[in-house]
Amino acid sequence: MPQVRRRLAALATLLGVALSLLVPGASAAPKPSPSPPGHYRLLRPPGTTAEDAEVDAAIREGMPGEPMVRELTEAAVRIGGKNSVISQDGNISVQWFDLKSLANAEDLPEWVRKKVPEIHDLLLDAGAESARSGAAERMIIEGVEYGEANKEVYRAIGATPDSRLVKITSGSTSRKTNPDGEHSELRAIQWLEKYLPNVLMEVSRSRTDGDPIRGSKARILARRIMDRTGLYFASPRGPCLDKCDRATRIFAGGFALVHYGRMGSRESKAAGAFVSLFMPKARIALGLWKRNPSRDAFVKAWDEKATAMSRQKNARQEEARRDNLGLGACPPTGASGYGGAGERRVLAMAARPLAASCAESGSSALAEGDYGGVDLSTLELRYLSDRPDAGDVRYAFSARAASPGGTSGDGPQAAAAATAATADLRTWLVLSPQTFWVNLNPTEPDRVIDPALGQTGAGRAMLEADLRMKRTQGKLLDPDTAFGARYWKAMARSEGKLCFSSRMWIVPGDVRVYEDDDSLYVLQAPLTVKMKAEDIGGSYSCGSTDPAASARNEELERSTVLPEIVKAVNTAPEYAPLRRAFTARVVAEWIRRRHEAGHRTSFDDLIDSGDLGGARRDDGWRPRQVFDDYVRSIRDREFTFRQTVRRGRTTLVRTLTFGGVDFGSVPTTTVDAAEMNRLHPDLPRVVRASASHPEKGRDGVIWLGERQTFPEPSLWTRAGDFLSGRTGVLVLVVAGLGVVLFGFRGRRPKR
Structure with missing residues (x-):
């Protein structure tokens, strides 16, 4: 028999593989979870992301308005202790059973209808005994009587003053210790399935209309009673589909903070992230509610507390990020520049003077705090001087002047912009250049970005720029615009179809630098875009079989669309994070080359270390969000347009672009001194002056610099x-x- 089962399992596996091969892209396509069933309510919409503002707003509305929020919060404390945090790996459930309905159940034995109070009391005794013996680990079984303290709960769950409630609070247990009941919703139901038959057998001994019931009859009767008495359930995450959802349908109603969906789905992960932020804050809010039981008083107290917690969290994150990037306190007096306590301060760079005043750092344009007329969103690292033997690192950022009526910036914005550029530089230094790519291809969900790069701001800038490029192209090709109309009119049709598929990816352009011994000037660092006609195949294919038409359309896109996209990538505000990351990549490449040539640098310990430190993002963003957004755009026909042609007929025109961003190599052209003097004669002076105040160059670019000095080793x-x-x-x-x-x-x- 076991051999037959093994063969059937193997056959099923082979069939699954065959189907996945026969249906292109089927295994890669996202499978969204169905909407939550109608038998329970949600505090938040399905798929809610774990943003602090959303969590705070949910608590602000839920704690005074939803007694179930208070019930769940109280349950989390009782099950897990005062410091309980219900995370992605754990959940709780509160379930109410009303035995009052048994008294009028004509389909149940008469002795059951007459013994409802006794069944109720014995069930509570069984709960107390199983808790004492440890048989009900992380479970509380109790009765809930009607009274002033429970009026809101009774109203919420649909109970009446004469209800006979059994309330079961349960928490998830480890899969190792309880493999069949790790879900909190199932644990409560399984407990009843085990102990209710024993209670019924004991009560039936005193019946006068027949013999006591035993075994299967008691279990069948217990199941009928559970189906009839299930009144209400509540859990932070709605019951998982399908196993837990089927089990909880015995309840007339329910409540959850957020929908769980299928186990392992995108929705389940979003739910876990939301709950892991919500529950610790809700515990704090519960204390505020008990001290301020009116809605207005609580809302005022919570707003003040939430603001204070947000400031504390931001301060902790900023302190950790600054420490990891070397933005913390100044090196102690007498500390060794290399090998001592002060050596990790090299990457402090521009943001440090804003956080602390170091005697050895001197003046700084970034420390002045006057950024009127400077567009800080365009800040890019364009100069670095590294003299490790002297313990001296100098650097300067360039920024464009703010447009008339545009926004400039202040000290915190300058610190954030400089820290972001510093984090990008660290990313390019500590990770291998072989990982500096991103790939948005709807058929390759597992090859979107390197896992380490996907945790950084530089990786996010690359991935989001790739999706923006596709949307930039989509806007250009809209047939309702003059440009799009000309494009589709000139496009070669293939078998009557108007469709073109291409691969398009962003790469370094004509990078030019000037090296002056231990200093680097990034004179220009443009990006360019490569493309070629390529049919992705499968369900995304255009189905073109005409090579001549494909070649003509490729040349059309190369000559008309591509220049517009290159222009947007290098000038549009939405691509500023990518440009900032790329200039840091150019500087990092220079540092790497010096290091590989045997020159000592201030960054030697960081190169290829893999230590992201503060460059690692902690805001909850995930690369998969961008990939799913891209696939959703294709599925929702964001890049498909309707075009009216002769005599009112309508045709669909479509373009599909896939590709990515590749910064794996950065070819650079080094200009000589004569060329530097001819093209940028004033730049060295501007950079030197920028160390003490913002300095504008002849081309209108504003430079902000800083010098960092370390004690000599x-x-x-x-x-x-x-x-x-x-x-x-x-x-x-x-x-x-x-x-x-x-x-x-x-x-x-x-x-």
């Missing part, structure tokens, strides 16, 4: 650094060989 530190390097290791090896081969001279011992 001690002789002992220099020796340690030398011996820890390749040359030092070689010296030690040679010395060791000398000792081994020639030994120590001295008096020989006697035989």
Whole structure:
């Protein structure tokens, strides 16, 4: 028999593989969870993301308006303790059973209808006994009597003053210790399935109209009673589909903070993220509610508390990010620049003077705090001077002047912009260049971005720019615009179809730099876009079989559409994060090349270390969000247009672009001194002046600089650094060989 089962399982696996091969893209297509069933209500819409503002708003409305929110919060504290946090790996459930309905149930035995009070009391006794014995781990079984404290709950669950309620509060347990009942909703139901038959067998001993019931009859009767008495359930996350949802349909109604969906789905992950933020805050809010039980008083108290918590969280995150990036306190007096406590401050760069005043740092244009007329969203790292032997790092950012009527910035904005550029630089230094790519292809959901790069601001800038590029193209090709109408009119039809599929990806353009010994000036760092006609195949295919038409359309797109996209990528405000990340990539490449050539740099310990530190994002953003957005755009025909042609007929025109961003290599052209003097004669002076105040160059670009000085390394530190390097290791090896081969001279011992 086991052998037959194994063969059936193998056959099912082979059939699944065959189907996945026969249906292109089927396995890659996202499978959204169905909407929540109608037998329970939600506090938040399905798929709610875990944003602090949404969580605070949900608590603000839910705590005074929904008694179930208070019930769930109280349950979380009682089950898990005062510091309980119900996270993605755990859940709670509160279920109410009303035994009052049994008294009038004509389809149940008469002795059951007469013994309702006794069944109720014995069931509560069984709950207390199983809790004492440990058989009901993380469960509370209790009765709830009608009274002033429970009026709201009775009203919410549909109970009446004469109801006989059994309330079961349960928490999830480990799959290892309870593999069949890890879901909190199922644990309560399973407890009743186990203990209610025992209660019924005991009560039936006193019946006068027949013999006591046993075994299967008791279990069948218990199941009928459960189906009839299930009144209401509540849980932070709605019951999972399909297993838990089927089980909870015995209840007349229910409540959840957010829909769970199918296990492992995008909705379930969003629900877990929401609940893990909601429950700890709700515990704090519950204390405020008990002290301020009126709606107005609570809302006022909560708004003040939520604001304070938000400030504390932001301060902690900023402190951690600054510390990881080297933006913390100044190096202690006498600390060694290399090997001592002060060596990790190299990446402080522009933001540090805004956080602390270091005597050795001197003046700074970024510390002045006067950014009137500067568009800080265009801030880019364009100059770096690295002299590690002198403990001196200088750098400068360029920024465009704010447009008339546009926004400029202030100190916090400057700190945020400079920190973002610093994080991008760190990203390019600590990760391998082989991972510097993103890929939006609807048939490749598992090859969107490198996992480490996907945790950074640079990775997000690349991925979102890729999707923006596709939407930029879509707007250009709208037949209702003059440009789009000309394009589709010139497009070659293939078998009467108007469809073109191409691969388009962003890469470095003509990068030009000037090197002055230990300094780098990034003179220009444009991006360009490559494209080629390519049919993606499968369900996304245009179905064209005419090579001549495809070649003509490729040339049409290359000559008309591509220049407009390149222009947008290099100038449009929405691509500013990508441009900022790319200039940092150019600077990082220069540092890498110096390091590989044997030059000592202030960043040697970071290169290829994999230590993202504060460059790792912690705002809940995930790369899959962009991929799903892209697939949704295709599915919802965002890139498909309706065009009216002759005599009122309508045709569909469609374009599909896939591709990505590739910063794996950065070819650069280094200009000589003569070329630098001819094209940018004033730039060195502007950069030097920018260290003390914002300085505008001849081209109107505003420069903001900073200098960071570190204490000179001690002789002992220099020796340690030398011996820890390749040359030092070689010296030690040679010395060791000398000792081994020639030994120590001295008096020989006697035989």
